[in-house]
Amino acid sequence: xTGQYIIRRLLIMLPVLLGVSLIIFIMVRIIPGDPSMVMxxxxxTKDQVEQIRTQLGLDRHPVSQxxxxxxxxxxxxxxxxxxxxxxxxxxxxxxxPNTLLLALASIxxxxxxxxxxxxxxxxxxxxxxxxxxxxxxxxxxxxxxxWLGLMLMLLFSIHLGWLPAVGAESFKHLILPAITLGAxxxxxxxxxTRSSMLEVIRLDYIRTARAKGLxxxxxxxxxxxxxxxxxxVTVIGLQTGTLLGGAVLTEIVFAWPGVGRLLVEAILxxxxxxxxxxxxxxxxxxxxxxxxxxxxxxYLDPRIRYQ
Numbered sequence: 515x516t517g518q519y520i521i522r523r524l525l526i527m528l529p530v531l532l533g534v535s536l537i538i539f540i541m542v543r544i545i546p547g548d549p550s551m552v553m554x555x556x557x558x559t560k561d562q563v564e565q566i567r568t569q570l571g572l573d574r575h576p577v578s579q580x581x582x583x584x585x586x587x588x589x590x591x592x593x594x595x596x597x598x599x600x601x602x603x604x605x606x607x608x609x610x611p612n613t614l615l616l617a618l619a620s621i622x623x624x625x626x627x628x629x630x631x632x633x634x635x636x637x638x639x640x641x642x643x644x645x646x647x648x649x650x651x652x653x654x655x656x657x658x659x660x661w662l663g664l665m666l667m668l669l670f671s672i673h674l675g676w677l678p679a680v681g682a683e684s685f686k687h688l689i690l691p692a693i694t695l696g697a698x699x700x701x702x703x704x705x706x707t708r709s710s711m712l713e714v715i716r717l718d719y720i721r722t723a724r725a726k727g728l729x730x731x732x733x734x735x736x737x738x739x740x741x742x743x744x745x746x747v748t749v750i751g752l753q754t755g756t757l758l759g760g761a762v763l764t765e766i767v768f769a770w771p772g773v774g775r776l777l778v779e780a781i782l783x784x785x786x787x788x789x790x791x792x793x794x795x796x797x798x799x800x801x802x803x804x805x806x807x808x809x810x811x812x813y814l815d816p817r818i819r820y821q
Contacts, residue, residue: 523805527798534797535587535790539580542789545781583790592794593787597780602791606773610795612682613772616764617757619688620696625750628700632707632746637734639712647704654701663694663767680769691768695761699753706749710742751807755800 567573574582586593592602631651635644670690671679681687714720715738723733762774769775773792780788 592791597783619692624696624699628703631704636708636711651701695764714742755803
């Protein structure tokens with residue numbers, strides 16, 4: 515049954531991605547500015563600009579441009595960057611490993627610290643740790659990414675000199691961006707884990723397990739935690755997708771050479787093919803992450819059946 519469910523979800527992806535491609539195709543073309551004028555430069559003549567428009571296919575009707583884009587997409591061709599004249603696929607693949615590394619490091623930090631904090635806060639409700647952890651979580655939810663990144667850079671790079679501020683040359687360069695990007699997700703995961711644990715530990719089967727004389731550690735780890743993790747897995751999956759596509763500010767602040775920074779550069783240069791390619795890539799990864807989360811439900815809770 516799970517196999518049929520996966521196949522159906524994969525088939526549903528096609529119209530979703532087509533819808534995303536249409537939306538981003540329209541949006542990038544209503545942005546003020548002309549990429550042919552950007553490429554031609556400020557001193558180009560009108561004939562030179564028109565020649566570049568013809569080369570890029572921008573002189574055709576928008577509907578015709580869209581169908582050409584879709585036809586190339588099904589052949590695995592995302593087009594050519596108007597800014598660098600390189601294939602969009604090559605541009606993205608050169609930056610994608612850095613974004614994946616940053617996103618995975620961030621979600622790892624957020625998941626480990628968030629789940630552990632949420633479990634302890636839920637088990638020790640109304641304790642000092644509970645109040646302090648939820649206060650820190652509220653701080654993490656409230657702080658803008660760019661402000662937190664600048665503050666961490668100011669403290670650990672400038673004042674203490676422990677970590678580098680910008681770049682991606684070594685593991686040390688990853689620490690500050692990963693913490694900055696994962697802070698908000700860590701707060702969300704911690705609050706959800708705490709809320710879920712508080713709900714589960716009050717159920718009858720937990721009281722029965724305690725009445726049988728089981729140690730508290732076994733009650734929490736074997737009985738409470740598995741059921742409490744179901745909504746937490748949902749949040750982790752959503753946050754993973756969010757981090758994959760939402761690293762733009764972090765990459766800009768720390769000069770991290772990732773896909774998010776590439777997207778900003780492409781938008782500023784009116785580089786339509788790169789913008790479309792990056793957004794489609796992020797949408798595809800987000801859908802796959804949600805698919806993996808749905809499949810994990812069946813393993814965490816056997817009562818769940820896919821119809």
